[in-house]
Amino acid sequence: MNNLKNSKILVIGGAGFIGSFVVSELLKEDVAEVVVYDNFARGKKEYLTEQLKDPRCTIFPIGGDIRDIDILDAAMKGKDFVISLAAMWLLHCKDYPRTAFEVNIAGTFNVFEACVKNNIKKLIWSSSASVYGDAVELPMTENHPFNNKNFYGATKIAGEAMATAFNDRYGLKVIGLRYMNVYGPHQDQTAAYTGVVPIMLNKIEANEPPVINGDGSQAYDFIYVEDAARCNVDALNSEIGFGMYNVGTEVQTSIKDLCNMILELKKSNLKVTFKPYTADDARALVQNRIGSKVKAEKEIGFKFKYSLEEGLKRLIEWRIVTGVDKSK
Numbered sequence: 001m002n003n004l005k006n007s008k009i010l011v012i013g014g015a016g017f018i019g020s021f022v023v024s025e026l027l028k029e030d031v032a033e034v035v036v037y038d039n040f041a042r043g044k045k046e047y048l049t050e051q052l053k054d055p056r057c058t059i060f061p062i063g064g065d066i067r068d069i070d071i072l073d074a075a076m077k078g079k080d081f082v083i084s085l086a087a088m089w090l091l092h093c094k095d096y097p098r099t100a101f102e103v104n105i106a107g108t109f110n111v112f113e114a115c116v117k118n119n120i121k122k123l124i125w126s127s128s129a130s131v132y133g134d135a136v137e138l139p140m141t142e143n144h145p146f147n148n149k150n151f152y153g154a155t156k157i158a159g160e161a162m163a164t165a166f167n168d169r170y171g172l173k174v175i176g177l178r179y180m181n182v183y184g185p186h187q188d189q190t191a192a193y194t195g196v197v198p199i200m201l202n203k204i205e206a207n208e209p210p211v212i213n214g215d216g217s218q219a220y221d222f223i224y225v226e227d228a229a230r231c232n233v234d235a236l237n238s239e240i241g242f243g244m245y246n247v248g249t250e251v252q253t254s255i256k257d258l259c260n261m262i263l264e265l266k267k268s269n270l271k272v273t274f275k276p277y278t279a280d281d282a283r284a285l286v287q288n289r290i291g292s293k294v295k296a297e298k299e300i301g302f303k304f305k306y307s308l309e310e311g312l313k314r315l316i317e318w319r320i321v322t323g324v325d326k327s328k
């Protein structure tokens with residue numbers, strides 16, 4: 001099915017890591033217009049350089065914060081679909097829980113409400129695998145209990161509950177995507193608030209031994225960003241009007257194996273260093289996360305394309321081309 005022909009789409013958080021790839025994926029479709037709405041708290045205009053060369057793609061000109069109800073409302077006028085990825089990230093939520101509440105919960109409410117007001121045909125909203133917390137069974141299906149303990153996961157659980165209520169009360173069509181561990185270009189590569197893949201690459205490219213917290217047996221489901229972005233388009237194109245879906249590969253990779261794979265791809269002889277968990281990390285960090293891909297595949301037709309090795313190769317190449325990789 002193709003819902004997107006000649007459609008106008010607002011991408012909230014479209015200048016971010018996953019959002020910039022969502023914009024690229026949308027422009028591969030026969031859409032009329034893709035408008036990015038972003039406050040650039042974390043997103044960057046340079047991630048949209050190529051996309052903005054396409055006359056169908058623009059950035060909403062008068063700002064773009066999901067806390068500004070009237071501006072959000074204006075941006076949604078005349079749009080057919082909305083994809084919303086705007087959120088404060090895990091570690092920001094840990095440090096700034098009240099702002100996390102204002103952006104991820106109240107801001108998300110504003111997005112849902114504006115969608116109803118503007119008769120948006122369908123909203124695709126970014127939830128997170130964080131709703132599950134530590135796994136009690138693997139792979140985790142969408143019925144896995146919510147064992148989350150942190151503020152970030154709490155905001156996503158609240159968002160899912162509101163999505164359900166907006167669907168029930170107003171008939172808003174909304175699909176929530178519970179991404180597993182997304183990696184790839186445009187991820188925050190250098191700041192303190194960054195993911196495990198860029199942290200390891202930064203160390204190896206600086207010719208320093210990569211450091212693993214714990215014994216490295218903790219295992220996750222890594223999905224390449226282009227695949228995660230594609231799932232948003234599949235969800236829009238599907239006939240499904242409501243539901244929460246895992247976005248993952250169902251492939252389990254331990255941090256130790258991930259590190260060895262990166263060392264091999266970088267042709268590095270560096271030896272891994274192991275560091276005990278801090279008490280805070282030992283208590284708070286999820287040790288195991290692999291999502292079942294069955295529901296997303298069956299209901300929205302999502303199939304991932306890139307293996308971890310292929311995705312890492314693309315990321316490593318991008319880091320070289322853009323100068324993020326400062327080795328040599």
Ligand SMILES: NC(=O)c1ccc[n+]([C@@H]2O[C@H](COP(=O)([O-])OP(=O)(O)OC[C@H]3O[C@@H](n4cnc5c(N)ncnc54)[C@H](O)[C@@H]3O)[C@@H](O)[C@H]2O)c1
Nearest residue numbers: 013015016017018039041042043065066086087126128182
């Ligand atoms: N990256 C992952 O592994 C992962 C995993 C699970 C869930 N998610 C979720 O997916 C979504 C996208 O994640 P990402 O990794 O691309 O994050 P990101 O931080 O790169 O992207 C979020 C974007 O939203 C923008 N934004 C933040 N606050 C805003 C506000 N108040 N108003 C308007 N725009 C705002 C940021 O500037 C940024 O461009 C988020 O909702 C995140 O919680 C990501």
